[in-house]
Amino acid sequence: MKIALLGYGKMGKVIERIALERGHEIVLKIDKDDRDYDIKGADVAIDFSVPSAAYSNLKKCIENGVPVVCGTTGWLDKYDDIVRFCQEKNGGLIYASNFSIGVNLFFKLNEYLAKLMNGIQGYDVYMEEIHHTQKLDAPSGTAITLAEQIIKNSNKTGWNIEVPVEEEIYIDVKRENEVPGTHTVTYKSNEDIISIQHKAQSREGFALGAVLSAEWLKGKKGVYSIQDVLNIEM
Known part of the structure; x- marks a missing residue:
């Protein structure tokens, strides 16, 4: 080809x-x-x-x-x-x-977890994404996809990277040397924390x-x- x-x-x-x-x-x-x-x-x-x-x-x-x-x-x-x-x-x-094959499996897991958490009281959701310092866009496209999946299956109205807002998903964007890409989705309550993460080891x-x-x-x-x-x- x-x-x-x-x-x-x-x-x-x-x-x-x-x-x-x-x-x-x-x-x-x-x-x-x-x-x-x-x-x-x-x-x-x-x-x-x-x-x-x-x-x-x-x-x-x-x-x-x-x-x-x-x-x-x-x-x-x-x-x-x-x-x-x-x-x-x-x-x-x-x-x-x-x-990434692994990330697309992670998307499927994220969507399923969002559906499970929808309607469960007492949990708030936030995200973190870490990439190399050369990445031009923030948040990453992967983070946006994850956020949109959660929004579709929750009462969240959007996402932002500035400050945590109750009705939106806060995405904590970090840029560090030589990080191919790490994405974490976390649901937190007063009693416990549930997190899923995908961490790329290379390109x-x-x-x-x-x-x-x-x-x-x-x-x-x-x-x-x-x-x-x-x-x-x-």
Whole structure:
């Protein structure tokens, strides 16, 4: 399979190595600031660029009939536009806030726990997310996904990263050197504390999930999620 890498930072390099190990060919490597490139020679593209580049990268892929896997976060105010554009052009797209297999199992666990806790009196929920200092968006896309799952299954009305507010989920955002990603969801009462946590040990899991998604998406039309790839019902 011929893969175009849109974004060639630390994640892009790990994706390249895993793709080559799985017998694929990298036909294009684009830096975050490059907008003038030809995508047509690729069977599929993988975008781990920056929020300011993701939208135009996805549009270019879809316009040229190249299915695209996107793991860039921080641009989701334009997500609905991309979905409509993909459907109009009969393109192929997978977006995920996190491509790690373990994280997507964690999403399933988070959703189930939120349903269990809904209606139980005396508990409040808050979150913590820790990432490396180079991460551009805060909170992480993964943290937002976790929060949205809880909001859907509780009386919380939103989330914030500024100060704890009773009707919202407080997300404590931390940036530390060389932390691939740690997410913790905690329910606290006066009597006890319930916590679930996912801690990434490297970028390998994210990269492998992205390559598996690219393999799955090749030749397909439509808008999909990582749950479709992993066959996990959410």
